[in-house]
Amino acid sequence: MTTFLPSEGGAALVVVANRLPVDRVPDSEPAADAAATAPEGAERSSTASGQPAAPPRAAQWRRSPGGLVTALEPVMQSEHGAWVGWAGQPDLELEPFDFDGIRLIPVTLSAEDVELYYEGFSNDTIWPLYHDVISPPRFSRPWWEAYVTVNRRFAEAAAGAVAWGGTVWVQDYQLQLVPELLRELRPDVTIGYFHHIPFPPYGLYSQLPWRRQVLAGLLGADVIGFQRVADANNFTMAVRRQLKLETKGNDISVPSSDGGTRFAHVHPFPIAIDTTSYSELVRRPEIIARAKEIREGLGNPRRIVLGVDRLDYTKGIRHRIKAYGELLAEGRIDVSETILVQVASPSRERVAAYMQLRDEIEMSVGRINGTFDSTGHSAIRYLHHSYPREEMAALYLAADVMLVTALRDGMNLVAKEYVAARADNRGVLVLSEFAGASDELTSALLINPHDIEGLKDTIVEALDMPPAEQARRMRAMRRRVFKNDINAWSSSFLDALTRSRERREAQAQRAALSVVDA
Numbered sequence: 001m002t003t004f005l006p007s008e009g010g011a012a013l014v015v016v017a018n019r020l021p022v023d024r025v026p027d028s029e030p031a032a033d034a035a036a037t038a039p040e041g042a043e044r045s046s047t048a049s050g051q052p053a054a055p056p057r058a059a060q061w062r063r064s065p066g067g068l069v070t071a072l073e074p075v076m077q078s079e080h081g082a083w084v085g086w087a088g089q090p091d092l093e094l095e096p097f098d099f100d101g102i103r104l105i106p107v108t109l110s111a112e113d114v115e116l117y118y119e120g121f122s123n124d125t126i127w128p129l130y131h132d133v134i135s136p137p138r139f140s141r142p143w144w145e146a147y148v149t150v151n152r153r154f155a156e157a158a159a160g161a162v163a164w165g166g167t168v169w170v171q172d173y174q175l176q177l178v179p180e181l182l183r184e185l186r187p188d189v190t191i192g193y194f195h196h197i198p199f200p201p202y203g204l205y206s207q208l209p210w211r212r213q214v215l216a217g218l219l220g221a222d223v224i225g226f227q228r229v230a231d232a233n234n235f236t237m238a239v240r241r242q243l244k245l246e247t248k249g250n251d252i253s254v255p256s257s258d259g260g261t262r263f264a265h266v267h268p269f270p271i272a273i274d275t276t277s278y279s280e281l282v283r284r285p286e287i288i289a290r291a292k293e294i295r296e297g298l299g300n301p302r303r304i305v306l307g308v309d310r311l312d313y314t315k316g317i318r319h320r321i322k323a324y325g326e327l328l329a330e331g332r333i334d335v336s337e338t339i340l341v342q343v344a345s346p347s348r349e350r351v352a353a354y355m356q357l358r359d360e361i362e363m364s365v366g367r368i369n370g371t372f373d374s375t376g377h378s379a380i381r382y383l384h385h386s387y388p389r390e391e392m393a394a395l396y397l398a399a400d401v402m403l404v405t406a407l408r409d410g411m412n413l414v415a416k417e418y419v420a421a422r423a424d425n426r427g428v429l430v431l432s433e434f435a436g437a438s439d440e441l442t443s444a445l446l447i448n449p450h451d452i453e454g455l456k457d458t459i460v461e462a463l464d465m466p467p468a469e470q471a472r473r474m475r476a477m478r479r480r481v482f483k484n485d486i487n488a489w490s491s492s493f494l495d496a497l498t499r500s501r502e503r504r505e506a507q508a509q510r511a512a513l514s515v516v517d518a
């Protein structure tokens with residue numbers, strides 16, 4: 001077994017995620033748009049012959065949207081934190097660089113790694129399997145081999161970055177083997193893993209040909225966090241059935257390399273959003289003005305219905321559009337009064353199931369608009385783009401009804417963002433009971449997206465809801481969303497890691513004393 005020595009001045013806290021928390025600013029965009037430049041983030045470029053190519057350029061980066069980095073920023077800055085991840089482009093070799101006080105450690109993925117590890121095993125095996133096999137998962141041995149290789153690369157990068165006795169927090173399904181691989185390299189560190197997507201029921205999980213290896217990979221962590229109680233229970237059940245390990249409450253006894261036993265603590269930590277920044281955003285006069293402008297641009301409809309999703313088959317976009325089309329056909333929605341705005345941000349565009357979904361959605365939107373549009377009004381405004389947070393906040397403010405119709409979703413942060421944005425206590429959230437957010441947002445109008453008639457009735461109920469009832473429901477949801485914000489979420493996970501470290505140290509001390517006694 002190779003043991004890694006920590007690098008001099010290693011970080012006390014290292015986050016490991018498939019992606020770095022920054023996006024590269026395209027060369028076509030002016031440098032002024034970049035939040036910062038990274039002078040040390042120079043590319044190690046070379047020609048095919050191995051000769052150095054053009055002199056290295058300083059890359060420009062801006063922070064990618066997402067609450068995780070916002071939540072971790074203060075603790076990362078005070079603990080000299082580091083973030084290990086992929087820069088999002090194939091074959092990009094970059095030196096580590098600092099950004100907003102955080103050390104970023106890029107992991108290179110070749111074009112083949114992207115195809116086999118990212119598009120293949122992560123997004124065409126694990127993603128569909130863990131989301132109720134809505135799309136059939138594909139099991140490929142070369143994909144699995146690439147997943148093992150790339151997970152090892154991430155584990156080695158983390159092992160080289162973390163200080164002696166430090167903490168490593170691994171994120172999400174692309175990196176399920178990292179906890180065990182890292183523990184082999186660095187037994188001194190405390191390891192956390194958070195799973196952002198659902199963990200499937202045993203009957204589905206057991207289809208995975210590498211089911212035992214993946215469970216063993218995750219069990220390398222001291223704390224394993226899930227979104228919902230059901231996910232944590234599904235995981236524990238899989239461990240009991242497949243590995244025959246003993247579980248007691250939230251703890252799993254795992255045999256350790258020294259012949260003893262260690263504990264892996266399994267717990268739900270429902271992820272949250274940066275509520276304060278949303279409520280601050282929607283109070284800005286320019287955002288309020290932009291919401292008005294959006295409404296005017298849509299022809300001043302009486303009602304705006306909104307959907308915001310990555311273009312993914314788990315989100316139930318087809319079901320939503322079907323229900324909406326039927327409401328128009330039955331005359332229960334009038335195109336001159338109501339419009340559906342569907343933002344579908346491009347995602348995983350080289351995976352076949354995503355290409356097919358895009359074709360299907362665009363065909364139904366085209367059909368519905370062709371049938372119901374008038375010269376002055378559109379039935380559906382379909383936008384295949386991503387937007388900055390400011391524009392999203394304005395859209396949320398403009399929307400009378402928000403539709404979240406996921407067939408399966410770990411949490412769904414859009415639902416929480418909509419609630420955080422509605423400081424005016426107006427608007428109605430229609431929320432799928434198959435999204436993790438429905439555990440907390442019980443005052444939403446909860447739906448089963450497979451029940452198209454039920455979904456249609458609920459959309460009409462939302463459109464007709466009196467303002468007093470909108471306010472009552474919105475206030476209750478806002479209390480929940482503000483109480484468990486992203487800071488509360490990350491602190492509760494990091495506290496669990498601290499408790500786990502203390503427990504491990506106490507266990508080691510007891511073991512040392514018993515040797516002395518003997």
Ligand code: G6P
Binds near residue numbers: 019172197
């Ligand atoms: C989900 C996953 C994340 C992932 C994101 C975007 O939210 O839980 O791990 O980063 O989708 O997907 P992408 O494949 O573009 O990273």
